Amino acid sequence: MTKILVIHGPNLNLLGKREPGIYGKVTIDNINKKLRAIARKKKVQLDVFQSNHEGEIVDKIGRAKNKYKALLINPAAYTHTSVAIRDAILATGIPTIEVHLSNIYSREDFRHISLVAPVAKGQISGFGMDSYLYGLDAAIKLANA
Numbered sequence: 001m002t003k004i005l006v007i008h009g010p011n012l013n014l015l016g017k018r019e020p021g022i023y024g025k026v027t028i029d030n031i032n033k034k035l036r037a038i039a040r041k042k043k044v045q046l047d048v049f050q051s052n053h054e055g056e057i058v059d060k061i062g063r064a065k066n067k068y069k070a071l072l073i074n075p076a077a078y079t080h081t082s083v084a085i086r087d088a089i090l091a092t093g094i095p096t097i098e099v100h101l102s103n104i105y106s107r108e109d110f111r112h113i114s115l116v117a118p119v120a121k122g123q124i125s126g127f128g129m130d131s132y133l134y135g136l137d138a139a140i141k142l143a144n145a
Helices: 028-041 054-062 076-080 083-092 129-144
Strands: 002-008 044-050 070-074 096-100 122-125
Touching: 002 028, 002 054, 002 129, 028 044, 028 129, 054 083, 070 083, 070 129, 076 096, 096 129, 122 129
Parallel strands: 002 044, 002 070, 070 096, 096 122
Antiparallel strands: none
16 A cells, blocks of 8 residues: 655644644644545554654654655745755655645745745645645655656
């Protein structure tokens, strides 16, 4: 069975309570339930991980090589700061889709630069929870290619 790793970065455990004007009222549990339902329907195994700690995310990506066919990641704030996460994705060679709930390019200038995007196959942002759903579809296509 095709295996895909989903990683939620820092503060995404606070979704639904944190800045609902930007991120909406959806919770991480809502997102994960929807992703798992789609994965079951498409006969894909998902492993889901959330951490507020950069090193834990880097370790999880590093252990993913030869285990997963694709990575769906919302690096959250680490999008703009983490060379370590970028390098882990590059080192594993796992096809990666970067997702964001908000449109990072319509927000503060510092959010316009993604260190992950250059090593990802693609980036989807600005569609709320649907960013994850579109991203999972893309990840499944990459995994099965």
